[in-house]
Amino acid sequence: MKRLLAVLLAFCCATLSAAPHYAPGQIKKAWRASWIWSSPEGREANLHVYFRRDFQLPSLPRGPVIVQVSAATHYTLYVNGHRAGFGPPISDRRYHYYDTRDIAPFLQPGKNVIAAHVYSLATGTEDFHGGRGLFLLEGTVGSTRLDTGAEWKYLIPPQWKQDTPRQSFQLHFIEQVDLRQELPGWQPSSSASPRKAAMKTSSRATSARSTKCLSPCRASSAMVR
Secondary structure, eight states: OOOHHHHHHHHHHHHHHHHHHTTOOOHHHOOSOEEEEESSSSOSSEEEEEEEEEEEESSOOOSSSSSEEOOOOOEEEEETTTEEEEEEOOOOOOOOEEEEEEEEGGGOSSSEEEEEEEEEEOSSSSSSSSOEEEEEEEETTTTTEOOTTTTTTTEEEBBBBBOOOOOSSSSOOOOOOOEEEEEOOTOOOOOTTTEEOOOEOHHHHHHHHHSOOOSSSSEOSBBBO
16 A cells, blocks of 8 residues: 555656646747736736727628637636637646637727736646736737737726635635726726736746747637637
């Protein structure tokens, strides 16, 4: 029995040491977009961040408009106030998944807003390997690139309480939100829009600079409309 326990312990240690949080590996996709966050290091645990970008369309595009999206830990994507998706799926710590989504049904002529509510756990649990806060989106509509970078803004929403206890050392934080402080219309309107420029993350924190992607990246699912 002792020998079996020793073997299991050695296997677990070897598995953890061989699987760093965001280790360089074989890149499945070359990314134009940059990982962004509200701070350079992104280690703030239990943090909600709103991201947003405004853009103009002279007319509606024909056919699908595909964007590829990922985050650490989770994102909810909005286009002109419509919920366009949630993700990414929980993955093996050696990989990080991204979602492929069609946002064409939510676009309109004139001003458009693409936004995301991103939650960063930044703490290891029984189903998440920890790490840091990150957000990534890449796509093109007409001649306009929607890629995350300098044109994206962020805001820390005041209604989400960050300093809350964890349910246990294996589980997530308790969620506390004061909806009286909610910013109405932050996705489609300008009255509550984020004002600070989002920060590109450092190459050390995200892997090879040329890829601008957690590596290796893998598509998580088929296109979701």
